[in-house]
Amino acid sequence: MTAVAPGPAGMMTSEVLPARSAxxxxxxxxxxxxxxxxxxxxxxxxxxxLVVLDPRPVISGALSLGxxxxxxxxxxxxxxxxxxVVLEGMARNEQGAADVVRGALIGALTGAGMSILAVxxxxxxxxDPLVNWSxxxxxxxxxxxxxxxxxxxxxxxxxxxxALGASLHLMPARIAKTLGIVVGxxxxxxxxxxxxxDLLEGFGLTFLTDFLYASRGGLTIVSTxxxxxxxxxxxxxxxxxxxxxxxxxxxxxAPQRKNANMLIWAAGLAALxxxxxxxxxITNELLANVGIFLLLALGLNIVVGxxxxxxxxxxxxxxxxxxxxxxxTSPNSPGFSxxxxxxxxLIVTVFMAVLxxxxxxxxxxxxxxxxxxxxxxxxxxxxxxxxxxxxxxxWFGGAQGITNxxxxxxxxxxxxxxxxxxxxxLTLFFVLVAIYxxxxxxxxxxxRAWMAVREDESxxxxxGINTVNIKLAAFVVGAVLASFGGAILSAKVGxxxxxxxxxxxxxxxxxxxxxxxxxxxxxxxxxSVVLIGVLGGPKQPGLLQEFSTFKLLxxxxxxxxxxxxxxxxxIPNARRTRELHQEEFLQDAWLKGEIxxxxxxxxxxxxxxxxxxxxxxxxxxxxx
Amino acid sequence: xxxxxxxxxxxxxxxxxxxGAVHILKDVNLAIYPGELVCLLGxxxxxxxxxxxxxxxxxxxxxxxxxxxxxxxxxxxxxxxVERGITMVPENRRLFxxxxxxxxxxxxxxxxxxxxxxxxxxxxxxxxFPRVKERLxxxxxxxxxxxxxxxAMGRALMARPRVLLMDEPSMGLAPALVQTNFELIQxxxxxxxxxxMVEQNANMALSIADRGWVLQTGKxxxxxxxxxxxxxxxxxxxxxxxxASH
Numbered sequence: 018m019t020a021v022a023p024g025p026a027g028m029m030t031s032e033v034l035p036a037r038s039a040x041x042x043x044x045x046x047x048x049x050x051x052x053x054x055x056x057x058x059x060x061x062x063x064x065x066x067l068v069v070l071d072p073r074p075v076i077s078g079a080l081s082l083g084x085x086x087x088x089x090x091x092x093x094x095x096x097x098x099x100x101x102v103v104l105e106g107m108a109r110n111e112q113g114a115a116d117v118v119r120g121a122l123i124g125a126l127t128g129a130g131m132s133i134l135a136v137x138x139x140x141x142x143x144x145d146p147l148v149n150w151s152x153x154x155x156x157x158x159x160x161x162x163x164x165x166x167x168x169x170x171x172x173x174x175x176x177x178x179x180a181l182g183a184s185l186h187l188m189p190a191r192i193a194k195t196l197g198i199v200v201g202x203x204x205x206x207x208x209x210x211x212x213x214x215d216l217l218e219g220f221g222l223t224f225l226t227d228f229l230y231a232s233r234g235g236l237t238i239v240s241t242x243x244x245x246x247x248x249x250x251x252x253x254x255x256x257x258x259x260x261x262x263x264x265x266x267x268x269x270x271a272p273q274r275k276n277a278n279m280l281i282w283a284a285g286l287a288a289l290x291x292x293x294x295x296x297x298x299i300t301n302e303l304l305a306n307v308g309i310f311l312l313l314a315l316g317l318n319i320v321v322g323x324x325x326x327x328x329x330x331x332x333x334x335x336x337x338x339x340x341x342x343x344x345x346t347s348p349n350s351p352g353f354s355x356x357x358x359x360x361x362x363l364i365v366t367v368f369m370a371v372l373x374x375x376x377x378x379x380x381x382x383x384x385x386x387x388x389x390x391x392x393x394x395x396x397x398x399x400x401x402x403x404x405x406x407x408x409x410x411x412w413f414g415g416a417q418g419i420t421n422x423x424x425x426x427x428x429x430x431x432x433x434x435x436x437x438x439x440x441x442x443l444t445l446f447f448v449l450v451a452i453y454x455x456x457x458x459x460x461x462x463x464x465r466a467w468m469a470v471r472e473d474e475s476x477x478x479x480x481g482i483n484t485v486n487i488k489l490a491a492f493v494v495g496a497v498l499a500s501f502g503g504a505i506l507s508a509k510v511g512x513x514x515x516x517x518x519x520x521x522x523x524x525x526x527x528x529x530x531x532x533x534x535x536x537x538x539x540x541x542x543x544x545s546v547v548l549i550g551v552l553g554g555p556k557q558p559g560l561l562q563e564f565s566t567f568k569l570l571x572x573x574x575x576x577x578x579x580x581x582x583x584x585x586x587x588i589p590n591a592r593r594t595r596e597l598h599q600e601e602f603l604q605d606a607w608l609k610g611e612i613x614x615x616x617x618x619x620x621x622x623x624x625x626x627x628x629x630x631x632x633x634x635x636x637x638x639x640x641x
Numbered sequence: 642x643x644x645x646x647x648x649x650x651x652x653x654x655x656x657x658x659x660x661g662a663v664h665i666l667k668d669v670n671l672a673i674y675p676g677e678l679v680c681l682l683g684x685x686x687x688x689x690x691x692x693x694x695x696x697x698x699x700x701x702x703x704x705x706x707x708x709x710x711x712x713x714x715x716x717x718x719x720x721x722x723v724e725r726g727i728t729m730v731p732e733n734r735r736l737f738x739x740x741x742x743x744x745x746x747x748x749x750x751x752x753x754x755x756x757x758x759x760x761x762x763x764x765x766x767x768x769x770f771p772r773v774k775e776r777l778x779x780x781x782x783x784x785x786x787x788x789x790x791x792x793a794m795g796r797a798l799m800a801r802p803r804v805l806l807m808d809e810p811s812m813g814l815a816p817a818l819v820q821t822n823f824e825l826i827q828x829x830x831x832x833x834x835x836x837x838m839v840e841q842n843a844n845m846a847l848s849i850a851d852r853g854w855v856l857q858t859g860k861x862x863x864x865x866x867x868x869x870x871x872x873x874x875x876x877x878x879x880x881x882x883x884x885a886s887h
Contacts, residue, residue, distance in 0.1 A: 462751070465740070469748050472737035479697055479731060481723030481752040481800065 036113030051126025074235030095182025124179015325471025330397025338503025534586025738782030
C-alpha cells in the first residue's frame, strides 16, 4: 500500500498515503484562496483590461485578449493552491479527486468575484471614483448575453478552469507539459502577431501570415487547431532535446566549455547583426529602443550593481547627452547653434557627461543608503526642471524643446529616426562597447574596489580605498554610458523635450536592472529585452502594444513578484544567488548526503553545489 | 622610554577627539614600538574604537597629533597611512562577504602595485593558513567563523603592515576558537609585525601582550607592562575577575 516516491531531484523520500476522499477539504483555506482570487480578478476587470483589450481577438470570433487577461486567474490559482509540498520524512496523500474539487471550488469562488462585480455594476453607479465602472464593463461581464448568463457563466467557467489547473498535477508530467506548450504557443503566436507578421514578411513567408491570422487580427479557428496539433506533437515527441543540449554543455570540461560559450556568443552576435536585414520597421524600431535602454541599464548596473550606489536620478545623464547633442547639432537650437556633425557633438557629450557626473556626484557621494537615493532623485528632477525653466529657455527651449536635430551623418550612411535599421546598428555598436567596458571593469582592480565599497564601505576605507573617488568614478562611467543613450535618442527622434526625461525613465531603468539581475551583464540584457522589448519603455511601445495602458501596473506587479520569488533577477549573478539561497544549498547538500556535521565538509559541499549553480548560470549566457 | 630602544613606530601625542560637542578621548598618549604586541583594554564606550579610528585617520582629532615613524600624519587620509604600514583587522572580521576569499585578499593589497610582492605575500599567507588556500574561490561569507578570522588577518597582512590594529579579535568567536585565535596573533607578531590590540578579554590579551593601557571614559587610567597590569588589584577587580568567570 505504501510506496516510496522519489522526490524532485531523486533525493527526497516520503511515504505516500492513498488519496483523500473528495469531501475532506480544508474549507477555511478554500474560502481564503477563493476570496483572494475573487478580489484579484475583480480588480483586473476594474482596471479596464476586460473592456480595453476585448476588441483584440486571440482566436478570431472565439476568444478575445480581454477575457484571456481575466481567465488565467482561476486557472493559475487552481494549479498553485493544489500543488503539493513534499516534505522529507512526512507522509503525504496521493493527489486525486479531492484536489480537483478543491481547485474547482477555489476557481468557482474566483469566478463568483466577477459575478458579484456584475451584479454590483448593474445595481449601483460608482463611475465617479471608478472610471471603468461602466455599461461596457457590465456588457463584457455578461459575455454580451446579459447579466443572468454572466453570473452563472463566470462561476461555471471559474470552476472548470480551477479544476483544470488542479488536474494538471494528476496527469502524467509529459501530458501536462504538452498542454502548457500548446496553450503557450497559441497565446504567443496570437499576441505577438504584429511582430511575427513583420518577421515573416521579412523572410518572404507572407503565405504563412495569411494562413495564421484572420483579417481583423487574431488566429483563425483553423490555424488555432493546426498550431495546437503542431505544438502538441512537439510537446509529446520533440521536447527534451534542448534539455539534452544544456546537459551536454554542462558536462563539458572547462576549456571546451569556454569554446562552446564563445561559439554561443559569436552566434548571438551574428544573429544580432543579420536579424534587422530581414525584419521590418516596427521590429527594428523596437530593437533600437531595447538597445537604447540596454545602454542605460548597463550604465546603471555599474552604479547600482557593482558600486552599490542607489541612483534614482539616473535620467539626468540621459538628458545631458540628449541636450548636448541637440544644442550642438540642431540649426534650431535657440541659444547657441554651431551645427556640428553628430560624432563631434558626441565627443563634447562625453566631456559634458563627465562634468555632470562629477558635479552631481560630488555632493551626493558623501551620503549613504536612503539619503543618497533621495538626493539623486532630486537631482534627476532638477535637471529636467532646468531644461523646462523660463530662465534657461534661451538655451534649452523650455517646454518647446529643441527640434529639427539633423540625422547622424557618417559619410557612408546616415542614422535617422525614419530608418530604424540605422539607429539599431548605431545602438548595437554602443551597446557592445558598454558590454565590453562593463565586463572588463568587473574583473579589474577598480571593479573590486567598487564591490568592496558596496559590501562594506567603512572596511573598504580601512583597506585604503579612497571611497569618495571610487564612487565618483562609478558615477562618471555610468553618466558617460547614459549620455551615449541620450545622444542616440537625439539623432533618432530629431527633437528633444523635457518630457523625454521624466523621473519614470530612471525608475524603469532601475526596474530593468533589478528584474534582469543586478550586477550581471547577461541579466541586464535579459531584463531590457523582456521589459522594454515586450512591455515597452516609458514612452516606447513594446511587443505587447495592447497592454501599453497597463504597462506600469504590470511593471509593478512583476517587480513585487520578482522580489518575493526570485530576488536575484531573471539571470542571476552567481554571487548573488549564493547569498540569497545559501541556506537552500546547504539543505540540499545535506539531503543529498554530501555533508556531515563536520564544519569542513559543510564548506566543501557548499563548494560543490555552488559550482553546479555557477555552471547553470553561465549556460544562461554569462561571459565565462 | 629608554635610550637603547628605537623611536616609537606609532604614537598618540595628547590626542583629544570630539563627536559633535561630546569629548571622547581626553589627552591620550600612546606609543607603540616596532615589533611590540600591546593591548588597549576598556569597557564599552571607553573610547577604544575611537582610538582605532583616529589611528587610521577615519576620525580627525580636535587637538594633538598622530605620529607614524616620526612623521606627523594627523591630517593625512586613511589611504596614506595604510600605504605607510598601518592596517586594521576590523571588529567581527567584516569580510566582504559576497566576494571570494581571493578577492578579499587582493583587496587587502589594494594600494600596492608590486605584482611580484603581492604574489609572494599570497604564498606566505597560504603557508600560514593552509585552510585559506583551499577556499580561495569560495564566497567569504560562507566560511566558518575561524576561517573568516584567518581571511581577515590574511587580508590585513596583504598590505604588508608594520603595525596591525586589531579590533576585538576574540569577539563573536566560539570559546574554543579564541585560544587558537590568540595563537595566530602571536604567530603574526613573531613574524615581526607590531600589533596593537583592542580587547575586552583582558585575561587572554594580557597573557600574550608586552604592555597594555586601560582606557576609562576616554582617559588612560593605567599604563604598564602586561605582567604589572595582571597584578594590578583594580584591574583584577574590574576586568580579570569578570573575564575569568566567563
